Amino acid sequence: MKIVMGIESSCDETAVALVTDDRQVLAQRIASQDDEHRPFGGVVPEIAARAHADRLAPMVRAVLDDAGLTLDAVDAIAATAGPGLIGGVMVGLVTGKALAMASGKPLLAVNHLEGHALSPRLADASLAYPYLLLLVSGGHCQLLKVTGVGQYTRLGTTIDDALGEAFDKTAKILGLGYPGGPAVERLAAQGNPKAVPLPRPLLGTAEPHFSFAGLKSAVLRAHEAGVHAPADIAAGFQQAAIDCVIDRTRRALAAAGEVGALVVAGGVAANKAVRAALEDLAAAHGLRFVAPPLALCTDNAAMIAWAGCEKLAAGHAPDPLDVAARPRWP
Numbered sequence: 001m002k003i004v005m006g007i008e009s010s011c012d013e014t015a016v017a018l019v020t021d022d023r024q025v026l027a028q029r030i031a032s033q034d035d036e037h038r039p040f041g042g043v044v045p046e047i048a049a050r051a052h053a054d055r056l057a058p059m060v061r062a063v064l065d066d067a068g069l070t071l072d073a074v075d076a077i078a079a080t081a082g083p084g085l086i087g088g089v090m091v092g093l094v095t096g097k098a099l100a101m102a103s104g105k106p107l108l109a110v111n112h113l114e115g116h117a118l119s120p121r122l123a124d125a126s127l128a129y130p131y132l133l134l135l136v137s138g139g140h141c142q143l144l145k146v147t148g149v150g151q152y153t154r155l156g157t158t159i160d161d162a163l164g165e166a167f168d169k170t171a172k173i174l175g176l177g178y179p180g181g182p183a184v185e186r187l188a189a190q191g192n193p194k195a196v197p198l199p200r201p202l203l204g205t206a207e208p209h210f211s212f213a214g215l216k217s218a219v220l221r222a223h224e225a226g227v228h229a230p231a232d233i234a235a236g237f238q239q240a241a242i243d244c245v246i247d248r249t250r251r252a253l254a255a256a257g258e259v260g261a262l263v264v265a266g267g268v269a270a271n272k273a274v275r276a277a278l279e280d281l282a283a284a285h286g287l288r289f290v291a292p293p294l295a296l297c298t299d300n301a302a303m304i305a306w307a308g309c310e311k312l313a314a315g316h317a318p319d320p321l322d323v324a325a326r327p328r329w330p
């Protein structure tokens, strides 16, 4: 059995985890920075990097203590090396490098998106390749065919905002605070999704890409018109977003060829209406629908450690200690 330490710091969660290659999460800690960023209505990169730097080293110690292990027992250090906010990524990666250097253990530089893409297999041993992954969070909005470790085909991406970002901006317009997704979902439950006519950008286009900027602008105009109840705007927005997601995912399924499951990951997977619509879509295609536990869907370090486990199992060579942090990494 191999044990991998995972480190995640690419956005606003500081996280460390110890995961085994037989799918046990031995320990994990995660610290959200919502309180630090809330006054600004979004993530402030400089504040995020400083908070990661303050928290990461004690968190590494705490996670080892939680598991009753020392670094000697760890077989590899997996750290997110991008994409993300570069200051935060550098804090996590340099921490991983320091641990690898001090312990003589291999370093695995993990693409954050690869962590998301493989995490459903940590929760579900029976989830086999290939599968279609809809990754929807505050920073990501992609449709990926996952064929194996390091084998990802991006079928669709957003040409402007991510879906979670659209939820957050809608929340801001409606004065619901940050992070906005859960607040929009709660308010939408009290509204009529048909009361406010809103656009469905890119609906029906051939390539399964996303666009939410026009929807957000329409939400702003509807709000400024002052005639609609906020609950109706929230419900209308959520329904428009779901219609887009389902249409785009249907297209991606057609383009993906043979897949065994439809998988959703990312913070927006918490949304019950989004989940239910995807579940129906999967059923209509005779596919398994897999939504990992939320703690694995949102940013976390277990998924980074697990990606490290998968890389080791696939015979992936360790990364050099001078591997660079990458703000962009397709």
Ligand code: KG4
Pocket: 011, 136, 137, 138, 139, 140, 163, 164, 165, 167, 168, 179, 180, 181, 182, 185, 266, 267, 268, 269, 270, 271, 272, 297, 298, 299
């Ligand atoms: O995966 P995540 O924790 O962080 C990254 O962005 O990578 O996702 C956070 C995003 C935020 O935009 C948040 O508003 C959205 O997920 N979100 C939701 C819900 N819960 C979280 N969006 C819609 N409905 C929800 N219930």
Ligand code: ZN
Pocket: 112, 116, 137, 139, 140, 298, 299
């Ligand atoms: Zn993420």
